Amino acid sequence: MLMTRSAARGTATGSSRRAASRDPGREAWALLYELLQRQRRRFFSIAAELGLAPMQAHTLRLLEPETPIPMSEVAEALSCDASNVTGIIDRLESRGLVERRSDPNDRRVRMLIVTRKGAVLRERLVGRLGEPPAEVALLPAADQRTLRDILRKTLGRP
Amino acid sequence: MLMTRSAARGTATGSSRRAASRDPGREAWALLYELLQRQRRRFFSIAAELGLAPMQAHTLRLLEPETPIPMSEVAEALSCDASNVTGIIDRLESRGLVERRSDPNDRRVRMLIVTRKGAVLRERLVGRLGEPPAEVALLPAADQRTLRDILRKTLGRP
DNA sequence: TATTGTTATACTCTATAACTATA
């Protein structure tokens, strides 16, 4: 038998529950994880409202207007295989949101750039995603500043 | 033309950049979003190491041993359609990690429960996922406590 | 009639391996 604990349902953190309350780092991470899970739903629904499949939305977000990037960079940012990027870009391109151009310096690479139409949609996407969700927006201003300062540290931003 | 800004590459936050520095809530959210993106990769690799596809891992995490839950609850927690859960559970069940049981109270519903084997794997999964990533673990203890306290507030945990 | 879960269908995303065209 692995566990006889009575399993407090609805918290989903499971076994790290008691450890978390002794270790601030563990509990902070457990809370972060839960906050993170809640935002998944938000991301999917924003993408769907704009008619974008999830990875298409992630990709469009990466493509800043007037800043061509190679497909390899998209694969890296999406942390997926290059062969997937081919398909994702195919779908974005067939909707006229993105264009493939060749790189004069190296004719193997394909540079991606958003079209005018893609930039308009991207602007709506980035605007919606950048809007802080209730969990953050309703925090007192002092807490928002403190949270910002600590998060800067976690990401190594002095 | 939509934007003439010179587009600071590598930050991915894009247009909310300047607004973020004036608005702590926006910047906190932008940082949180980035932290969140970094953890995606971590989640996928932990799941893959344990031989679980992403949604299978999410599902296994929900199933606390000795606590049967209906498929509808899994669909709700995963925020996906019930028809998907059928397939995800089929795959977990075919590997002997999960079992479907009937609910004597309502013979339409199927209760899910992890098998012994499933509980062992789940314990490894939950253990790995619960381990704070470097971004949090390397934070000074005082910051970890502050972060924990603020995150409790965001999730309405007094 | 309404609800739980399944099936059928079609599309998106996924990695692997084999391929092409460049370098």
Added chain:
DNA sequence: TATAGTTATAGAGTATAACAATA
């Protein structure tokens, strides 16, 4: 030889609609 991207393939996840069994 090595690299950037494509194609082929097979599997996983997705929503919708039609369906069975039960309430």
